[in-house]
Amino acid sequence: MQDKIPYMQSSSKLFPVALLSAELRGDLTEDIYRLKPGNSPDPSVELALTRLGQAGATETARIPVILLHGSFSNRRFWYSTKGIGLGAYLARAGFDVWLAEIRGHGLSPRNKRYRFNTVADYARYDLPAIADFVAEKSGQIPHWIGHSMGGITLAAAVGGKYLTAQQVSSLALFGSQVSRTYWPLKVPPLAWTGKALLKRFEVISGPRLERGPEDEPIGVGIEGLRWHGLFGRFGDQQSDWWAGLAEAQMPLLAVSARADKDDPAWACRKLFEQFGAAEKTFVLLGRQEGYSDDYGHIEMLVSKAAMAEVWPMVASWLHGQQLDVPVVQRQAV
Numbered sequence: 001m002q003d004k005i006p007y008m009q010s011s012s013k014l015f016p017v018a019l020l021s022a023e024l025r026g027d028l029t030e031d032i033y034r035l036k037p038g039n040s041p042d043p044s045v046e047l048a049l050t051r052l053g054q055a056g057a058t059e060t061a062r063i064p065v066i067l068l069h070g071s072f073s074n075r076r077f078w079y080s081t082k083g084i085g086l087g088a089y090l091a092r093a094g095f096d097v098w099l100a101e102i103r104g105h106g107l108s109p110r111n112k113r114y115r116f117n118t119v120a121d122y123a124r125y126d127l128p129a130i131a132d133f134v135a136e137k138s139g140q141i142p143h144w145i146g147h148s149m150g151g152i153t154l155a156a157a158v159g160g161k162y163l164t165a166q167q168v169s170s171l172a173l174f175g176s177q178v179s180r181t182y183w184p185l186k187v188p189p190l191a192w193t194g195k196a197l198l199k200r201f202e203v204i205s206g207p208r209l210e211r212g213p214e215d216e217p218i219g220v221g222i223e224g225l226r227w228h229g230l231f232g233r234f235g236d237q238q239s240d241w242w243a244g245l246a247e248a249q250m251p252l253l254a255v256s257a258r259a260d261k262d263d264p265a266w267a268c269r270k271l272f273e274q275f276g277a278a279e280k281t282f283v284l285l286g287r288q289e290g291y292s293d294d295y296g297h298i299e300m301l302v303s304k305a306a307m308a309e310v311w312p313m314v315a316s317w318l319h320g321q322q323l324d325v326p327v328v329q330r331q332a333v
Contacts, residue, residue, distance in 0.1 A: 014132055015039075020048075020107075026083050028091055029053045032107060037129035040121060041113075047126055048107035049133070050075050050099040052091035062096035064138040065318055066130060070148030070175075071220070072212025074106030075099035077147065077302065086145075086301055089311045095318065096138050100130050102153070105214050115202050117217040119149070120236040123157035131167035141169045143318055147301055148263065151176025155271060158248045159234070159241030170251040172317060175260055175297050177267035178227060178234045178242075242274060251279040253317050255310070257295035258286025281317075285310065 011017065016036040023030050031051040038045075053062070067078045067087050078087035078099050091097045102122050104110040111117070134142045144163075146154040151173035157163040158171065199222070203215035226232055234242040254272035256265040265284050272282050285295035293305045300306060 012133060012136060014136060015129070017133065024055055027055050028083060028088060029055050033133075034107070035129060035133055037125065039129055040125035042111050044112040045103050045126070046109055046111070047103060047130060048075075048101045049130060050079070050101075050107075051137075052079065052087055052097040052099065054091060054094065057094070060094075061140070062094055062138070063318060064096040064098065064134050064140050064142040065090060066098045066100055066134055066142050066144050068100050068127075068144065068146040068150035068154060069102070069105070070146075070150045070212075071216050072206030072209075072214045073147075074214055075101050076106070076213070086306075086311055086314065089307070090315060090318070093315050095315075096140075098130075098134050098142070100127075102126060104217060114217050116219040118219045118223045118236075119153050119156055120160075120223065121219075122153045123160055123241075124162045127153065127157045128162050128167065131163060135167065141167065143169045143172070145172040145174070145314065146176060147174045148176060148297065152178060155245060156234070156241045158250070159244035160236075160239040161244060165250055168250045170253070170317070172253040172255070172314065173268075173271070174255045174300055175257060175263045175268065176254070177263045177271050179267040179270045180264065245271075245274045246276045248275050249277050252277045253281050253283070253314075255283045255285065255300060257297060257300040258284060258288065259294040260297040260300070262297050283313070 015038055018034045020032045020034055021030070022032075029052065033049045033051065035047045035049060036045075037047070069075065069077045075087070077085070079085040080088075087097050087099050101108040103117055103126060104114045131142060144154055146152070154163070154171055154173065155176065155178070158168065199218065201218050203217060204221050206212040206214050206216065227234055233240060252272065252275050254268060256263070256268035258265060269282060272280065283289075285291050285293075285300055287294055291305075291309055293299070293303075295303070295305065295310075300310060
């Protein structure tokens, strides 16, 4: 049963913001904001942010955490229509939860230049605006959690110094890597052919490819070809994100899954090791490591096993507690 709270206008000293809805969803409150930062070359960009909290909870200084979905996805990865997910779990645990939706995904409308959107755009323009708004509303520097492409986008933002220690309390990356080698892309004629084929399309269809409920702009696909091509690098023309990660000092949790074939553990570990943080922890989810299952790319966060083993671990990390994981997986540099 849903009880509607009347529509309200929102305000921010940063940029135009509208509070689209404020509702009760069972035991949770759900406020949906739409931001219009106006900080990128495409002024039509608008970003949706869903804020989750506990209904009836006393007003306290809750720890803010921003959850960033992966490719072909949206906020429902973290918070289902039935009120289940890591986002809902953290809200019930007393955190100030914010579910960000990248431009053109979920409740974030497609911008005029949607076809040309890239991870560089998300990292350079969208994430800093989201961080500043959440800090304005919560009065605290937020923590960030990213899955798959969401984690890659966070790494790009930190490596490019678009997100700084004044906007990130800690990072948690799940199934995120940029080091897996696609050998055909190292052959220039094949890479050129792939790029030419991609340019014929507007989007990469998640539903058609059975990758998820959302489409991805073709710009992201072409950007990926460049990263993995001959002499490619994780960065854009202005910045080498990979090199920049060596200077990143915010606490880091990187989680991989033993049965993840898309983003294998060795590649996730390589991204983890590139961070220069003094406080960082790598966790591999598998039976050999003492967990109940060999987790997969999605199952590491969306499964009954994850509810019992992974979600409490995330809450402990956000509280700054020592994680109960095998000693061989802990790393202090």
